[in-house]
Structures are given as structure tokens and as C-alpha cells.
Amino acid sequence: MRSIWQVFQHEFWHNFKRGGYLFTTFGIPLLAFVLLLGHNALNANRQEEPLADILQQFNFEGIKKAGIIDPAAVFPTISMPLRGVLLPYADEASAAEAMRRGEIDLFYTISPDYLETGEVTLHLPSLKFTLINTQPIEQLFYTTLASGINPQVLMGLRQSATFETFNLSRAEGNSAVDRGADFIMLYFFTIVFIMSVFVTNGYLLQTVLEEKENRVIEVLIATIHPTQLLAGKILAVSVIGMLQMLVWVIGGLVTLNVALSLPAMQGFSALLNIRVPVERLPLLLAYFVLGYMMFAGLFGTVGALSVSMREGPGYAAFFSIPSVVPFYFLQVFLETPNAALPTALSIFPLTAPISMMMRLNLAAVPIEQLVASLGLLALTAFGSMWLAGRLFRVQTLLSGKLPRLRDLPKLVRS
Amino acid sequence: MQKPIQALEISKSYGDFKAVDKLTFEVNAGEIFALLGPNGSGKSTTIRMILDIIRPDEGSIHVFGQPLTDENKAKIGYLPEERGLYKTISVLDMMVYLGKLKGLSNAEAKRRSLDYLERFELADYAKKKVSELSKGMQQKVQFAVTVMHDPQLIIIDEPFSGLDPINRMMIKDLLTEFRGRGGAVVMSTHQMNEVEELADRLLMISKGQQKLYGEVNAIRQQYAKHAIIVEGTGDWNALAGVRSVEDTPNQRGAKLLHLADDVTSDMVLEAIARSNAYIINRFERAVPSLNEIFIRAAGEEAA
Numbered sequence: 259m260r261s262i263w264q265v266f267q268h269e270f271w272h273n274f275k276r277g278g279y280l281f282t283t284f285g286i287p288l289l290a291f292v293l294l295l296g297h298n299a300l301n302a303n304r305q306e307e308p309l310a311d312i313l314q315q316f317n318f319e320g321i322k323k324a325g326i327i328d329p330a331a332v333f334p335t336i337s338m339p340l341r342g343v344l345l346p347y348a349d350e351a352s353a354a355e356a357m358r359r360g361e362i363d364l365f366y367t368i369s370p371d372y373l374e375t376g377e378v379t380l381h382l383p384s385l386k387f388t389l390i391n392t393q394p395i396e397q398l399f400y401t402t403l404a405s406g407i408n409p410q411v412l413m414g415l416r417q418s419a420t421f422e423t424f425n426l427s428r429a430e431g432n433s434a435v436d437r438g439a440d441f442i443m444l445y446f447f448t449i450v451f452i453m454s455v456f457v458t459n460g461y462l463l464q465t466v467l468e469e470k471e472n473r474v475i476e477v478l479i480a481t482i483h484p485t486q487l488l489a490g491k492i493l494a495v496s497v498i499g500m501l502q503m504l505v506w507v508i509g510g511l512v513t514l515n516v517a518l519s520l521p522a523m524q525g526f527s528a529l530l531n532i533r534v535p536v537e538r539l540p541l542l543l544a545y546f547v548l549g550y551m552m553f554a555g556l557f558g559t560v561g562a563l564s565v566s567m568r569e570g571p572g573y574a575a576f577f578s579i580p581s582v583v584p585f586y587f588l589q590v591f592l593e594t595p596n597a598a599l600p601t602a603l604s605i606f607p608l609t610a611p612i613s614m615m616m617r618l619n620l621a622a623v624p625i626e627q628l629v630a631s632l633g634l635l636a637l638t639a640f641g642s643m644w645l646a647g648r649l650f651r652v653q654t655l656l657s658g659k660l661p662r663l664r665d666l667p668k669l670v671r672s
Numbered sequence: 673m674q675k676p677i678q679a680l681e682i683s684k685s686y687g688d689f690k691a692v693d694k695l696t697f698e699v700n701a702g703e704i705f706a707l708l709g710p711n712g713s714g715k716s717t718t719i720r721m722i723l724d725i726i727r728p729d730e731g732s733i734h735v736f737g738q739p740l741t742d743e744n745k746a747k748i749g750y751l752p753e754e755r756g757l758y759k760t761i762s763v764l765d766m767m768v769y770l771g772k773l774k775g776l777s778n779a780e781a782k783r784r785s786l787d788y789l790e791r792f793e794l795a796d797y798a799k800k801k802v803s804e805l806s807k808g809m810q811q812k813v814q815f816a817v818t819v820m821h822d823p824q825l826i827i828i829d830e831p832f833s834g835l836d837p838i839n840r841m842m843i844k845d846l847l848t849e850f851r852g853r854g855g856a857v858v859m860s861t862h863q864m865n866e867v868e869e870l871a872d873r874l875l876m877i878s879k880g881q882q883k884l885y886g887e888v889n890a891i892r893q894q895y896a897k898h899a900i901i902v903e904g905t906g907d908w909n910a911l912a913g914v915r916s917v918e919d920t921p922n923q924r925g926a927k928l929l930h931l932a933d934d935v936t937s938d939m940v941l942e943a944i945a946r947s948n949a950y951i952i953n954r955f956e957r958a959v960p961s962l963n964e965i966f967i968r969a970a971g972e973e974a975a
Binding site for chain 2: 261264265268272468469471472473474476477478479480481482
């Protein structure tokens with residue numbers, strides 16, 4: 259145990275003091291915070307801009323045509339620049355039907371008490387970030403109700419609309435929750451997982467290969483057992499990874515809280531509804547820990563087998579690239595989180611951590627799928643650790659060449 | 673006191689290749705023991721078996737009277753032939769880490785590291801990264817790491833490679849000082865002059881098998897020719913009891929006098945002393961250098 263502790267201490271501080279680690283762990287949250295303040299400052303400056311400039315900045319992004327239901331006729335007319343873009347409908351049913359037929363991308367319902375509350379409801383066909391856009395209504399406001407008002411005054415009113423966002427494709431009783439906010443959390447957790455697992459486990463690979471290339475390895479394994487060396491290393495990078503995740507989560511929460519108090523961020527309806535998914539935290543933690551163990555074992559295995567720093571990361575790509583495959587199917591996950599592909603990816607161990615983290619944030623996952631996914635992931639995690647332990651031996655560590663594929667079973671058994 | 677190393681009929685094969693074949697030897701406390709042999713003769717495999725890095729297929733090795741334990745590992749200082757250091761951390765941090773792995777406390781590892789750096793005139797480099805050190809400096813740091821935990825047995829592969837004469841002398845002094853304190857040194861080297869100068873006993877192996885084993889001087893006498901080396905003037909061929917005369921390789925001015933079977937070196941010396949025709953500056957028995965013995969033994973194997 260003493261040797262493992264010595265290795266742990268050395269590896270922890272050695273990796274902690276890396277410039278790359280310090281930047282990604284502390285620099286990125288700091289940068290996000292600074293960017294947030296910068297965005298707020300820039301937005302404040304915009305209040306000085308003339309109305310014409312402001313109107314030029316409007317960007318409807320993916321919206322080609324949008325419906326508008328204004329039962330109380332709050333807006334007297336659809337102003338010129340918006341004709342053909344904003345199409346009036348008598349009620350939500352006819353607008354929803356037009357949206358289903360594809361005639362409009364989305365529709366807005368103007369609350370009868372809009373002038374008092376600024377309340378507008380956005381109706382989407384499915385969750386698409388590019389469609390969550392308040393700017394058509396803002397532009398309508400500026401060019402009709404506020405057309406005679408001083409631009410300086412107008413800027414103060416730019417945050418006047420408070421949106422509630424609904425995704426019509428998931429109407430199963432969760433309308434109070436902003437799915438965009440959940441998506442931000444999902445994205446955040448997934449990115450944190452990927453960065454943490456691959457950056458810090460990359461260090462594990464790097465230190466093993468450094469010791470092989472520097473020829474320190476023979477002195478080390480003449481002093482302590484190779485498995486003690488591996489255990490100390492894995493423990494150290496695990497703590498490094500956990501620490502990084504903790505800093506990001508705390509940094510993210512602080513940034514979020516500050517963001518919510520900044521005037522410039524009040525238009526981001528998704529941010530306003532963000533909440534930490536406390537009820538899913540134990541599951542997310544389980545996927546993080548098991549995923550971490552699985553990849554630590556795999557990186558350790560590659561470190562034991564590889565000879566140089568040049569080839570090691572190349573071999574690690576064999577499992578690190580497939581593990582982020584779920585990201586390529588993000589749209590499929592968003593639209594049909596319980597379809598065959600997301601389900602399969604969330605059960606296959608290599609892709610399970612990211613896939614299941616995504617699904618858990620988007621839909622209710624059947625318990626039998628969770629059990630199968632976690633069970634397989636746990637088996638693979640322990641299997642990869644066992645494999646690393648079997649291969650982290652003198653024969654492979656001191657070998658100057660990569661073993662042949664057909665020799666691997668013999669090495670594992672020996 | 674238990675012998676530092678006792679190896680009994682150890683063998684090791686890699687597939688069909690027999691790297692070490694029934695080697696038996698001992699290393700005593702307070703001696704420098706040389707492990708000699710051509711490249712690929714099984715020296716490194718033997719050392720790795722002593723250190724329990726690999727296990728022998730047959731035979732047994734006792735280190736300090738028992739199979740190598742974790743406790744006894746801390747009594748060994750090992751410097752392999754292909755040695756290196758962590759390049760990206762400071763010299764002091766690296767020495768402290770390796771010292772702690774050998775059982776030293778943090779404070780003690782730091783104190784001893786600084787002591788050795790001072791002794792090796794590297795104190796100014798304590799905070800520098802290893803990559804900033806010259807090769808000779810790195811060699812000295814490697815040696816310091818090997819001995820800083822005060823081992824009772826040092827196993828060192830090619831101890832003098834890459835060292836300039838001054839640092840070579842410094843390492844020799846350290847090894848002889850260590851021997852003087854009762855420590856045992858196993859050194860594997862190709863530099864026979866160093867073995868002649870430092871080693872008390874040797875084991876020479878070839879193709880994994882023992883070729884020579886014993887005290888260095890005894891082995892040299894064993895390989896001594898029935899001849900004497902002289903330097904001086906006179907007609908050496910005319911000297912009674914001399915069968916033939918030849919120049920000695922690598923010894924300018926010296927002659928090798930081969931003696932008749934029934935003639936001893938004392939008889940030749942007496943004949944020279946009785947005659948006015950000879951002046952001698954040097955007279956010694958023709959004992960071969962270890963280098964010659966090494967080449968001869970390895971050559972016999974090759975033949």
C-alpha cells in the first residue's frame with residue numbers, strides 16, 4: 259500500500275502541475291466567466307446604437323416562416339419587413355396544423371396581457387436550438403408598437419419578452435420544464451465527462467510511455483511490483499479527473515448564477531430554466547465512475563503494450579473515437595431518444611456512458627435498459643482493469659517492440 | 673551475516689532460446705563482483721532474475737539469505753544498462769520520489785538527495801529539469817539515485833559508460849568506499865581494465881553458461897603463460913632456458929620470453945643477474961590481461 263501511495267502522490271502532483279491540466283481545469287471555467295462578463299458589457303454598449311443598426315442585427319437563423327396568434331390584436335399590423343415571414347392565424351389549433359403540414363416552422367402566441375407582462379408562448383415542432391428565437395417578435399415590437407419611441411428607450415425594452423418554450427413532440431406532462439435548459443445540462447455533463455475521461459486518462463498513457471521511453475521503468479519495477487505502479491497511476495488520474503469535474507461543475511454553477519443576474523442574459527430563456535438534475539445525479543455519477551474505470555483500464559493496456567509516445571495515442575483512438583459516436587447522432591437522440599439506435603448505443607459499453615447520459619436527460623429510460631447498460635458497463639470496466647493488470651507486466655513493459663496480436667492471449671495467460 | 677546473493681543452478685529460457693543455463697555463484701559482502709560476458713550472453717537476464725524482475729525457470733536465488741522480499745528490495749540499489757530519468761520534472765523532485773519508493777521518508781529523501789547533489793557538484797541543478805543536464809550530469813544523478821537509500825547491495829550495469837575520466841574516478845571512489853563499508857557490488861561491464869582495477873571476483877558467462885568464476889587474480893594466474901615479460905637490453909635469445917622471444921602486443925620495448933618446460937622464472941632471473949650482458953628495467957611473469965582472457969574464453973566458445 260505504501261508503494262501505491264508513493265506512486266499516487268508523485269503521479270498526482272506531476273499531472274496536476276501540467277500546464278494543459280491547469281488550463282483545462284481552471285482556465286476554461288475562468289474563460290467562460292470572463293466571456294460571460296464580456297458579453298454582458300458588449301450588450302450594454304449596444305444601448306447606444308441607433309435603431310437602424312439594431313434592426314440590422316436581427317437574425318432569424320433557421321426560421322423561414324412563423325405563425326403568430328394575436329387574439330387580443332396587441333400588434334395592430336404585421337410590419338413591412340416581417341410580411342411573408344410572420345403569418346397570422348386565428349387560433350393555436352390552425353397554427354399547429356399549419357406547422358404539422360410544414361407551412362410554418364413554429365408559431366408564437368401573444369398573450370392578451372402582453373403589454374403588461376410581455377408574455378409570448380413559443381410553439382416548436384420538436385426541440386431545435388436554432389428555432390428557439392425571440393427575434394421575430396422583438397422586431398415586430400420595434401417596428402410597430404415601439405416605432406415612435408426613442409431608440410435609447412427601446413434598448414431598455416429589448417428584454418421585455420418572457421418566453422415559455424414548449425416542445426410539442428413531447429407533451430407528456432412536462433411542459434413546465436424547459437427542454438432547452440435540460441439540453442444545456444446534458445451537453446455540459448457530457449462534455450465534462452469526455453474532457454475529464456480522455457484528458458486525464460491520456461495522462462496515464464503519457465506517463466507510462468514516458469517511463470518506457472526514458473527507461474525509468476526498469477528501475478521502478480525493480481523496486482515495486484508493476485501492479486502497484488499501475489494502481490497508483492490509475493488512482494492518481496482518477497482523482498485528477500474527479501477534481502477537474504468538480505471544478506467545472508462548481509465553476510459552471512457559479513457562472514450560471516452570475517449569468518442569471520446579468521441583464522444581457524435575461525433573453526436566454528433556456529438559461530432561466532436550468533436546474534441541476536439532482537434526481538439523476540447518482541446515475542450520472544455511476545456512469546462517470548464506471549466509464550472512467552473502463553477507459554483507465556483501456557488506456558493502461560495501451561500504455562503497457564505500446565513502445566513509444568508516437569504510436570500509443572494512435573492505438574487509444576481505436577476505442578476513444580467509437581466512444582464519442584453518440585455525438586454524431588445527436589439529432590437522432592434529440593428527436594427519438596428511445597429509438598433503436600440510441601438504445602443500442604446506450605447499452606454497448608464503449609458508447610454507453612455518453613449515450614445514456616444523453617438519453618437520461620431527454621426521456622424516461624426503461625429500467626431494464628438501465629440495468630443491462632450498467633451491468634455490461636461494469637463488467638467491461640472490471641474486465642479492462644483486469645486486462646491492464648495482466649498486461650502491465652515485466653514482459654510487456656520491458657519489451658522493445660509491440661507484441662503481435664496473436665501473442666496477446668499468451669501474454670494475458672502468462 | 674547472510675551472503676548478499678546466492679544463485680544455485682538458475683536457468684531461464686525464452687521459447688527455444690536458453691538465455692541462462694544452470695548458473696551457480698555467490699556474491700559476498702564487502703566485495704566488488706564483476707559479471708562478464710559478450711553481448712547476449714545472459715548477463716542482463718541474470719541480473720533481472722536476481723532482482724526478481726523475472727523468475728528463473730529452474731534453480732533458486734537467495735538475496736540476503738532468502739528469496740527476494742519487498743523489504744530486501746529496499747536494500748538493493750540498481751542501475752540498469754538502459755537507464756534513464758524523468759525528463760520533465762526537477763532533479764530534486766525525481767530523486768525524492770525514487771528515494772521514497774526505496775523506503776525513505778520525504779524529509780530524509782530530500783536531505784540525502786541534496787547531499788549527493790552537493791557531493792557530485794550538482795547542487796545548482798537541484799531545481800532544474802533533467803533534460804537541462806548534460807549526459808555526464810545525468811549519469812551522476814542516476815548513480816546518486818542508485819545509492820542514496822544506503823543499500824547493502826549495488827547492482828550496476830556498465831557503471832562507467834559515458835563518463836569522463838574525472839567522473840569515472842569519482843564513481844570508482846564511491847564504489848570502493850562502499851565496498852570498504854561492507855557493501856557488495858555486482859557490476860556488469862565490458863571494460864576489463866576497470867574489472868582488473870576494481871573487482872575482487874568475477875563470473876564470466878557465454879551463451880548463458882559459466883566460463884570463468886572466482887578471484888580475479890587467481891583466474892589471471894590460471895591463464896598465465898609459461899613465459900616472462902622483460903624490458904631492458906641484451907640478447908634474450910641467448911639466455912639459458914629461453915625457448916623463443918617475441919614482441920609483446922601493446923607494450924612498446926617489452927619482450928615476451930617463452931621458457932623451456934623445465935625452466936622457472938627464478939632460474940631465468942638468476943641467469944640474468946649472473947651475466948653482465950643484460951640490463952633489465954622490468955621483469956615479471958607473463959600474466960594475461962582480463963581482456964585477453966575474455967577474448968580467449970569467448971573465442972574458445974566461438975570455436
